[in-house]
Amino acid sequence: MSALISVEALSAEGRAALERLVLGLADSKRLMGIRYSDWVVGAPSIETGIATSSMTQDEWGHARLLYAMLKHLGVDPVEVEHNRGADEYANLSLLDKQFENWAALVTAMVVLDGALSVVLRGFSEGTFEPAGLRVPKMLAEEQFHVSLGFAWYRRLAAASDEARSLLRDATDAQLPATLAWLGADDAPAKVLVELGVMPTATALTTSFQESVGDVLASCAVDVGAVEPASNWDSARGRATGRPDAESVERARGDRNRSLFVE
Amino acid sequence: MIEITYDVFARKKRGDTLHHIGYVDALDDETAKVYAWTTYDEENWFEMCVVRRSQIIPVNRDEGPFAKTSGDAA
Secondary structure (H helix, E strand, C coil): CCCCCCHHHCCHHHHHHHHHHHHHHHHHHHHHHHHHHCCCCCCCCHHHHHHHHHHHHHHHHHHHHHHHHHHHHCCCHHHHHHCCCHHHCCCCHHHCCCCCCHHHHHHHHHHHHHHHHHHHHHHHCCCCHHHHHHHHHHHHHHHHHHHHHHHHHHHHHCCCHHHHHHHHHHHHHHHHHHHHHHCCCCHHHHHHHHCCCCCCHHHHHHHHHHHHHHHHHCCCCCHHHCCCCCCEECCCCEECCCCCHHHHHHHHCCCCHHHCCC | CCCEEEEEEEECCCCCCCEEEEEEEECCHHHHHHHHHHHCCCCCCCEEEEEEHHHCCCCCCCCCHHHCCCCCCC
């Protein structure tokens, strides 16, 4: 690894690129937690509901740690967490709204949560010291998400035609946007590679394909043959669109906000 | 989908006795590990393990949960 970067010495472009990365990861973790929480009630079994509850807590804890990293860049995390509009969210676009069925959530455990972990691993091995200190614990907790996601994905792939069909539809829907997110090779991404903060987009994509290739093959999906989506918005570091109103309200904690005490 | 019953055992500290703390129903060994860890998270366990109930051999009783193997396809 190269020498650690000094945030104070970063150019405006470097600082903006790092802020975009951290915000995208934090928002994605926040929304990933909300998506897991959608299934605490309604999961296929009590044990699975408890597991999604636990994963919700993990994701929100990770989001809190990532938002806190913004302080290193002179950004107030409280403002970011509670006072932004939907258009300012930088999350993975597939988390914008609730998943329609359990198969789609299982796919998200494998594909979306998997992609987030690939990016976080790269971030933790780079030159931004706070990531190296805080992200490894997140990745350790994510191992349980991987285990659950892989086991459920394989089980649904081997179950009824209906289950397999729902799984395949969800996988086909989620992979293109995920690959576009991982493979974004725009100017901010290149700045982060030059700084040693992140691996290249190609390396991230390859790592992701290797990590999920076998499990997706159980549903006859060849991840290497999937084309990334083309609706990338470089300014926001995500695809076009925005999280729906209810998700933003939940992410910000709007309800009972007047009772919030710090 | 057929679920398998796993009994959960854990100890709080190295050297403590391994205690039976409960059970989970799971698809397989991997999901059993996740369910056990997330369901029985009231302690910071030093060690936790799961055992398929069907693999437990009763010694002196022919009745009770450990004498039954229902739901275990393995």
